[in-house]
Amino acid sequence: MNLSAKLTVFFAAAILALTMAIPAMAGNDTIKIGVAGAHSGDLASYGLPTVKAAELVAADINAAGGINGKKVELLVEDDVCKPEVATNTATKLVSEGVNVVIGHICSGATKAALPIYRDANVIVMSPSATNPALTQSGDYPNFYRTIASDDAQARTEVDFAINGLGAKKIAVIHDKGDYGKGLAEFARKFIDESGKAKVVLFEGITPGAVDYSAIVQKIKRSGADAVIFGGYHPEASKIVTQMRKKRMKTVFISDDGVKDDTFIKVAGKYAEGVYATGPADVTANPVTREYREKYKKAYGDEPGAFFDNAVAAALALTNAIAKAGSTDPAAIARVLHTEDVATPFGMIHFDEHGDATGVGFTMYVVKDGKYVQVR
Amino acid sequence: MDYFVELFFSGLTRGSIYALIALGYTMVYGIIGLINFAHGEIYMIGAFTALIVSTVLSIFGFPLPAIIILTALAAAIWASAYGYTVEKLAYRPLRNAPRLSPLISAIGMSMFLQNYVLLAQTPDFLPFPALIPDFDFMEPYAGFIGSSDMVILVTTTVIMILLTLLIKFTRTGKAMRATAQDRKMAMLVGINVDHVISVTFIIGSALAAIGGMLIASHIGQINFYIGFIAGIKAFTAAVLGGIGSIPGAVLGSFILGLTESFATGYVSSDYEDVFAFSLLVLILIFRPSGLLGKATIEKV
Numbered sequence: 001m002n003l004s005a006k007l008t009v010f011f012a013a014a015i016l017a018l019t020m021a022i023p024a025m026a027g028n029d030t031i032k033i034g035v036a037g038a039h040s041g042d043l044a045s046y047g048l049p050t051v052k053a054a055e056l057v058a059a060d061i062n063a064a065g066g067i068n069g070k071k072v073e074l075l076v077e078d079d080v081c082k083p084e085v086a087t088n089t090a091t092k093l094v095s096e097g098v099n100v101v102i103g104h105i106c107s108g109a110t111k112a113a114l115p116i117y118r119d120a121n122v123i124v125m126s127p128s129a130t131n132p133a134l135t136q137s138g139d140y141p142n143f144y145r146t147i148a149s150d151d152a153q154a155r156t157e158v159d160f161a162i163n164g165l166g167a168k169k170i171a172v173i174h175d176k177g178d179y180g181k182g183l184a185e186f187a188r189k190f191i192d193e194s195g196k197a198k199v200v201l202f203e204g205i206t207p208g209a210v211d212y213s214a215i216v217q218k219i220k221r222s223g224a225d226a227v228i229f230g231g232y233h234p235e236a237s238k239i240v241t242q243m244r245k246k247r248m249k250t251v252f253i254s255d256d257g258v259k260d261d262t263f264i265k266v267a268g269k270y271a272e273g274v275y276a277t278g279p280a281d282v283t284a285n286p287v288t289r290e291y292r293e294k295y296k297k298a299y300g301d302e303p304g305a306f307f308d309n310a311v312a313a314a315l316a317l318t319n320a321i322a323k324a325g326s327t328d329p330a331a332i333a334r335v336l337h338t339e340d341v342a343t344p345f346g347m348i349h350f351d352e353h354g355d356a357t358g359v360g361f362t363m364y365v366v367k368d369g370k371y372v373q374v375r
Numbered sequence: 376m377d378y379f380v381e382l383f384f385s386g387l388t389r390g391s392i393y394a395l396i397a398l399g400y401t402m403v404y405g406i407i408g409l410i411n412f413a414h415g416e417i418y419m420i421g422a423f424t425a426l427i428v429s430t431v432l433s434i435f436g437f438p439l440p441a442i443i444i445l446t447a448l449a450a451a452i453w454a455s456a457y458g459y460t461v462e463k464l465a466y467r468p469l470r471n472a473p474r475l476s477p478l479i480s481a482i483g484m485s486m487f488l489q490n491y492v493l494l495a496q497t498p499d500f501l502p503f504p505a506l507i508p509d510f511d512f513m514e515p516y517a518g519f520i521g522s523s524d525m526v527i528l529v530t531t532t533v534i535m536i537l538l539t540l541l542i543k544f545t546r547t548g549k550a551m552r553a554t555a556q557d558r559k560m561a562m563l564v565g566i567n568v569d570h571v572i573s574v575t576f577i578i579g580s581a582l583a584a585i586g587g588m589l590i591a592s593h594i595g596q597i598n599f600y601i602g603f604i605a606g607i608k609a610f611t612a613a614v615l616g617g618i619g620s621i622p623g624a625v626l627g628s629f630i631l632g633l634t635e636s637f638a639t640g641y642v643s644s645d646y647e648d649v650f651a652f653s654l655l656v657l658i659l660i661f662r663p664s665g666l667l668g669k670a671t672i673e674k675v
Contacts, residue, residue: 176645204645208604210392210590213385213524214639214647220518221378234500234596241595245509245521266502266596 030073031066031321033058033314034098036089036113037105037128038081046305047105050127051076053303053310054102056294057318067322079104083112090116098122099327100317102310107131114140121329123336125317127309132186135353142329144336144350146312146343148360154186154230156277156361157253161226162197164363164374165251171201171224173215173239175231183230183255200224207235216242219250226251233263237271244270251275259364259371276371277361280345282308287315288344312343312356381519382640383633388524390632391531392593395586396609397616397624398534399579405619406555406575408474412481413461414583415606416488419599421454421584422591423496426503433504443506450588451581457488458580459573467569485603492599499598506592523593530589534582535625542621547574555619615655617668626666630654 035054037047058072066072077093079086086109093101094116101117101124104110110129117124118140125144126134132149134140161167170191174184181204191199200222205215216239219227227243227250229236236258243250252274259276267274282288291311295303317332319341324331340347345359364371396418403411428449432442465484469477507523542548553561554571562568590605591597608631616627631651638650658666 203639203643206644206648208600210594210605210608211385211389213388214382214636215644217378217381217385218640218644220381234598237500237596238594245517247517262500266500268502268595 030071031327032073032075032096032098033317034093034096034101034103034122035074035076036079036086036093036101036103038109039076039078041080043081043106046081046128047078047103049304049307050102050105050310050313052295052299053127053291053307054314056291056298057311057314061318067318068325072318079106079109079113081106081109083108086110086113087116089113094120094122100125100321100332102127102313102317104129105306107134110134110143114143118142123317123329123332125313127313128306135355138353141354142333144313144316144354144356146309146316146345146348146356146359147306149355150182151186151190152355152360153255153277154183154228155190156363157183157228157255157275158187158190158194160275160277160363160374161228161251161253162191162194165226167224167226167251168197169200169222169224169226170197171219171222171227171250172199172203173201173219173227173229173231174204175207175235176204177207177231179257180229180231180255184228187228187230205231205235205239207231211242212239213242213246215239216246216248219243220246220248224250226253229254229258231255232257233260233266236274237263237267240267240274241270256361261371264366264369264371271366271369274366275374276364276366278364278371279360280358280362281373282344282346285344285346287311287342291344308344309359312345312348312359315343316341316348316350316356378640382636384520384524385640386633386636387528387629388520388593388632389635390612390629391524391528392586392590392605392628393609393612393632394531394535394625394628395527395590396583396605397613397628398531398538398621399583399586400606400610401613401616401618401621401624402538402575402579402582404613405621406551407466407558407572409466409477410481410610410618411466411576411579412478412606413465413484413488414579415602415604415609416485416492417454417458417461417580417602418583418587418590418605419492419597419602420457420488421450421580421587422503422597422601423492423587424453424584425450425506425588425591426501426597429504429506439506439508446506447585447588450584454580454584454587455577458576458583461488462573462576467572485606489599489603496599500596501598503591503595503597505595506588521593523589527589527593530585531625534585535621538578538621541578547571551575611651611655614665615658617662617665620665620667620669623665623667630666 035051037050038044039047058074061072077089079089090113105128107129110126123142127146130150132151172184172188174180188199191197236254240252254276256278259278264271320332320335323335336350340349348356348358363374365374399414425446429442429446461484465480466477507526510522513522550566550571554568612628612631613624616623634654635647635651638647
């Protein structure tokens, strides 16, 4: 036997062993939740709060007698945020017989690990991987997340323009930068896909120009009901000011680069009625407060990155297992999609792609010189 | 047709903004052959001074016309002081140095002034009050051209005419022309060349400051960096029209502004700079000294 033939046999044996291992371990009397992510290295600060969140939730559940009489056991594995390590992490967790996994933290590592979980039929929920394709490609039906994807902002803007305001013709303008243009391109894609509205203008402007009246005239001629602008507040305030000075009433919708008090200060009265997306404020939510308090009590400082998202993931998964009455992935998935669960982001469930609804961006509007949330 | 007219006025607005700054560039170049890169910064300092003065005056409850006049005066005087000092410190010691040295000195001065304002004032954008009100008689035309656009357009034209008259018909103007033609010869016939150059810088800086005030009031915001971008465009316009020529700077600015506006309107704003600079290249190929610039033959 040459080397490659030996390797083939080895992998075939390994895969066989893995697939056999799963049904054998399903009968254990604990519920095993994997927690995978960066727990050491320079990105550890992204991953460790998730471990703490999972520990806090597991401790609560175990103190109350576990899920359906079974204790929750956490299997914590480090992937250092590296795709090549993440595949090993995933293989190890699968071979240990995890029921569900919270993780991974980084989009790249998550993407590398997902095929392994998918083939082993394990549900994975990330508190932090924001790459849009992870859910939207449909390649990983076993994947869920409790954070808004990178294109969520554009989706919020487009949804609001089309369904909230009933806009039929939308002009999409951006500042040619990575952030602004990226958002604008997502916005154009979503408008095209919606079929309910049309992109009548898609253009980049030069940041810092002394005057934007030409592009404003072009917006006017395009007959747009609404402008979606991807970029930052200095250009936004110039464009809005010139639109209003030309007596245009076209709605102006923008992003969290514009949801800044400087925008209101600079654009003054012309800022009134401008819409901008921003992260929802969750500090008033009782669940958020409860877990942040618990964290402070246990560790003495403020919880770090993605803590709220991780608490949401842990609560959603444990709730789904409890409601499903078993650790059967199909049953868990059904609960995740259909039943609301109380999390730091309010009542959430998961859409057909696996993205949590109600997590992420909401729309704000300038009213009397302040940004207020649109209800 | 309406759309064409709208774009035409957009171009005029942009053009007159460039022209207000380009006039100072071209004047200095015309007299001492120096591209004063710090000119954009003088414009920015003028705008900051105008912001401070107008805020203070409006706190004291002055009427609007008084605020405009006093602010313009204060900004012009303060910016002139800067222009005068910059010339004394950064350019005069290099008067007889190779041409490249004052150029580098000018770039250094530009960076210094930018960072000075950044540290002394703020890195943030500041709102600038609309000093020019919306005139009632302009209301029917608000879709085409705003009141502040109109004021900028008129101011540019008036300043251009006044400058041309000053240079053609006054003693100072005559001295300026003499200095421009031949500095050594001008000295020999008894012209105080240093004085003439100082006056040039003072006039150029005062123009930049008035431009800064009007443009900031039109745009509604300022920060320490506005001088750089506006300065580059104004410099391009001055070169396009023929650097050193006063009507050339205005003509070049309008051509640049109109090109950008029509490029945005009929092609795409993504390409407005591409069109503007392609035009510059084309004009310089066929008229190397710009549209109204005089071709000079240098003896070697």
